[in-house]
Amino acid sequence: METESIKLNHIGSDTMDDKYLIFKVEEEEFGIEISTVQEIINIVPITRVPHTPNYLKGIINLRGDLVPIIEVRSRFMMEHRPYDDLTCIIVLEREEEKIGLIVDEVHEVKYISKENTSYPPSAKLSYANQFVKGLGHVEEKVILLIEPHDLLHDD
């Protein structure tokens, strides 16, 4: 009974803690903390910037703001695939700077409690796995939780 009420509290609350935006790249589902997400927009023409890493696709004009765009596919060293109707840009706002992520599709916002997350196995099976900071277990599925900072910076 007690655990039940705690859970309800969480779902009912307005806080953005432990809520994740679920998006898909290749056939895998990833989650990114909703508090970092500013908006989701359709794919738009991107102005490329020379002398930058290839996953950095360029910059877009978002209502007067210049936003750098990263393609998650190429960041994860996955094969290129042409953009389609489902391709979206997730615009993150961090440290007062906006950065866009190109993903295959965006699904939903899910609450994943801390109890339902676990650390990823230490063995890195694919390149993409190095960006995974945790595994979220939701309805029999496993969501790979991503830390935006790792995605944006080569360390």
Place this chain on the structure above:
Amino acid sequence: MDDFDRGAMLESFIQEMGILVDQLENTMVQTGEVYTKEQINEIFRIMHTIKGSASMMLFTEMADVTHSAEDLFFFLRENTPTVDVDYATITDLVLESVDFIKLQLAHMEDGETLDEKPPELMKNLKDCLSNIKGEGEGTDAATAQTSAGVQPTQGLPVATGDVNRYSALIFFQEGSEMENVRAFTVIHNLKDVATDVVTVPGNVLDEDSIWSIRSNGFRLEFSSNHSLEQIRNTLMQSIYIKDMQLEKISGEADPSTNVYMTTIKFQAESQMENVRAFALVNNIKDTVTILKQHPGDLLDQASAEVIRKKGFTMTVATDLNYRELESILQQTIYLEELTLSQVESAAQPTNQDATEDELAKEGVALLASAGDSDPLVDAFGQLGDTVSAAPPAIAQAVAVESTPAPVAAPVLATSTAASDAPRAKRAASSSVGMASDNDDSDQSKEKAGAKKPTTHSINVNVNKLDQLLNLVGELVISEAMVTQNPELEGLELESFTKESRQLRKIITEIQYTVMSMRMVPLAPTFFKMHRIVRDMCRQLKKDVHLEVIGDETEVDKNIIEHISDPLMHIIRNSLDHGIEKPEIRMQKGKSGQGTVTLEAKNSGGDVLIIIKDDGAGFNKEKILEKAYRNGLLVKPEEEYTEKEIYQFIFYPGFSTNESVTTFSGRGVGMDVVNTNLDHVGGTVIADSIEGEGSSITLKIPLTLAIIDGMLIKIGNDKYTIPIMDIRRSLKVTKNDIIFDPNGNEMIKIRGEVYNLVRLNNFFGLDIGYENVEDGIVLMLENGEKTVCVFADELVGEQQIVVKNIPKYIKKVHGLSGCTLLGNGDISLIVNVPAFFDV
């Protein structure tokens, strides 16, 4: 203090301090071998204000440092030192204090913790004071007395002999809680100095007394053989005291205490009058005892309004005489009007005091007849003989028949905001009528003259200006988007076209206005150089005069930030390498004193800053040799023109100095010049005549934000090249192309050969024409260098608003920013100097 928005106060504090410190530095640098009275007064006044404000904001470390420096000047002001004073050392010390304060201000701004006061500086200041005091110390009783008056009394119990009865009413700050315990602390503090303490409420340790104290205050009566002021100091030691009224109810009048009533009005634009008044109270509380003040609670915002309308009225008790008190009050910043009158004279004043008090009273009487000059002349006549140490005089040029002795007249203190010490005014009055050759009187007259004109300017946060400029940029773009909307194409829109032209005109005007708002004169930046020249001259034992021309030239705020460092490095370089030591200069037949000229002027859309010195000039051979050793030469030595050779000095790590000194030799400085100028799209040119001097010219654009750009296409990508960098564009044929042995492409235009850079290759793009005959060649210029670039086509010329490339994308070689085009597309701006980087 809690009632305040401390952030806002801190901001205005930092700003105010910044101005004062600059002013102080300014004055210090101007001081020659001996300080003039004016300078001493000015320095003292600034120090005093800084100290007061700093202690008001509880920055004790800062206050302490200024206090020590202030002591030094207090001594200089009140005494003619008997020993030789090393003014240069004092200047050094004060400048060091200035640096300390500046550093603290910077810390405050960044929200960092403040430094401890530097013990060495404090010690030096103290040593210096005792040095100049020399044997003169203590011989002049009057001096000792006055200086003791200004230094905060440490509450040392000095018995006055008779027992006085005092009554005090104390209110504690709201929210201090446990008022009864606070009250108990007060009683405890009094224990050593007072007897027969009676309190209301009686038993303070009873919980119920909290409420009584909170609403009615804590009242106490006690006997003590200490003076009112000492008691006051003792009581104020208790924390959380918000307000205290202390009265003497019986006993001998303090023999040296006079009671004055004063009303102070602040300048109209000063704002936060209550805080000013609070600062004043804080400033003077060491020297006077405030018996009554109106409004009572200065920390209440409402009292600002009261003070603005009626002025700030205080009744104070002090052992200072009229003149001293007046000069202290005159130091209030933003003072507009001061009236001071004596309510109660000292019981047994000294002879001199009596005269002065009389004078003071007559001064008040004279106030009534100030319109008429005759009584004034009489007053001068009467008083001139009787007084030697004269109270402040009327500095206005009242036509006084020549009076042999220093003329004295009580000041009609309502006259002016300018605070000034009495001596200056005495000097002024002694030369009324023959003012022309006397600086003092000129200045005093100026100060004492008509009220300061109200300044028609306000301070605006730079961020807001930046934002405004951005918005105007957006406006320019959206205007283009609307009026050149593709949906309008082919329509007959006579009136629309007319109206949109009007709109464009207005927008352009807004744009220019906003840009002009961001323009600031170069004077403060140039001024900093005086300090550098002075410091370096002291250390290098050179004699150099810095001449500044055209410092009123205005440049965009953002650009100014970038040129201060380059200027500093160039001037350092000139002083260290350029200007020779006096004896060598003499041998060469030059005057012993070197001159560095710093000149700014407008030239088209650019500002030129020229730094010229009459030193040794650059040594061409040395530079060439060094360039050769560093592997910088790309063609045979003899083919380099003079200007090309001089350009080497701006290369990183390039120094012809054999040894590294404090000032230069690491080869970093001039590199900074280049980098910083690159940032603002400027160029630097060096020139020199060996043996006669050198000149370095900085060419910087007036503004960064909006430039004329040429839009070009490479494949589908649009790039923008600043028009000012383009010399011309031309079509070329394959025959004009030449290859050097390394396969680099070069192009021959009218007999001259230039490097050809293909933009698509330069930017690593997989698009764009390969055949030079398909595209177009642009000849670009930067400073003395020229290069040709190849692009697909020219799209057109347009005004562009420069935006930074998002920070996440680190600096891209060859790009200086980006811009939004009329249709919302992004175009990258080409950084022309990048083509010349090896």
